[in-house]
């Protein structure tokens with residue numbers, strides 16, 4: 001198969017693999033009684049495999065409770081995996097203890113969702129952003145203070161903020177402080193767990209754009225977690241979609257948007273409003289998933305999505321679909337994918353749940369409303385968008 005030549009960045013597959021994850025598992029035991037015997041387990045992450053390539057941004061999306069944060073904490077080794085393997089720059093770090101992880105802490109950093117609770121209120125900004133230098137025993141040229149002040153400027157704050165306290169800053173500014181702290185030691189890999197979800201919508205794009213600019217300046221590799229595709233669609237090179245502890249689809253951003261294969265991805269995509277002005281006035285349908293993500297303590301058998309999938313057939317309830325590449329660099333786990341050959345064509349009998357799994361609503365855009373109003377003066381104005389519940393919100 002020939003792949004069309006690309007002008008700029010080298011094909012991602014040819015770049016170095018920075019992080020390699022193989023069959024990663026995290027089960028949180030549930031214990032009961034005086035003897036604290038384990039009676040069950042929360043299967044938060046249940047066998048996921050992927051690579052993160054040097055210099056790329058891997059977006060990870062899925063509804064709340066799908067295991068995204070647990071995955072982030074496993075690959076930064078803030079949590080110990082129950083099974084599987086994590087390799088950083090070719091070194092197995094799956095079970096490294098605190099002491100052996102210390103040098104690695106410099107290279108792997110995490111940015112957290114909540115900029116209010118992640119900064120110690122009693123410490124000055126200078127102490128917070130300078131802490132990684134002290135912890136690692138790093139003495140930068142020109143001293144810690146000057147380096148920290150330079151970092152504050154880089155993230156859009158002022159060097160004068162050095163002696164101030166977190167409560168003096170807005171949510172967006174606090175997240176910039178969190179970013180300055182994470183990037184202070186020039187790490188190689190940054191895992192950002194819903195870095196803008198707690199922020200006002202009006203400033204979310206600014207902070208995402210800041211991360212994007214810093215990536216180029218500092219040569220960073222990102223894993224950015226989000227529950228909503230709208231936040232990461234512009235900055236991700238590749239996107240992994242998670243559902244109930246599994247990666248169900250992984251593809252280049254463009255492939256994922258233009259030809260999603262997993263029904264869950266399709267539902268997530270159709271929940272994202274289309275900002276393209278050329279498409280205003282085009283009536284489109286949104287797929288709205290009913291219900292919540294099932295409990296990871298006792299996940300559905302077969303394909304975990306079969307209780308909410310409109311394409312679910314008998315095989316889906318009994319056989320877990322393998323996670324395979326159905327096209328070059330486009331992996332999916334589904335018996336009946338969209339935009340790809342049916343993997344179980346003989347199995348055609350829909351499950352009864354499939355018929356009630358989704359609501360398809362017709363979305364009327366603002367342009368339609370304007371047309372309707374000019375055609376029918378005096379008629380009550382329609383709502384520009386159907387009243388919907390956003391399936392991807394948590």
Ligand SMILES: Nc1ncnc2c1ncn2[C@@H]1O[C@H](COP(=O)(O)OP(=O)(O)O)[C@@H](O)[C@H]1O
Pocket residue numbers: 028042043044062063064065066067068069070071296
């Ligand atoms: N420390 C923990 N102990 C027990 N269960 C946990 C723990 N952390 C997360 N979980 C559970 O694991 C599942 C996945 O959680 P999480 O990784 O936070 O998902 P997400 O970030 O996608 O919302 C959830 O059911 C959550 O309640």
Ligand code: SF4
Pocket residue numbers: 262263264303304305306307309310311312313316321333334335336337
């Ligand atoms: S068609 Fe079947 S295998 Fe594919 S997502 Fe739906 S339930 Fe899962």
Ligand SMILES: [Mg+2]
Pocket residue numbers: 068069070193194
């Ligand atoms: Mg989370």
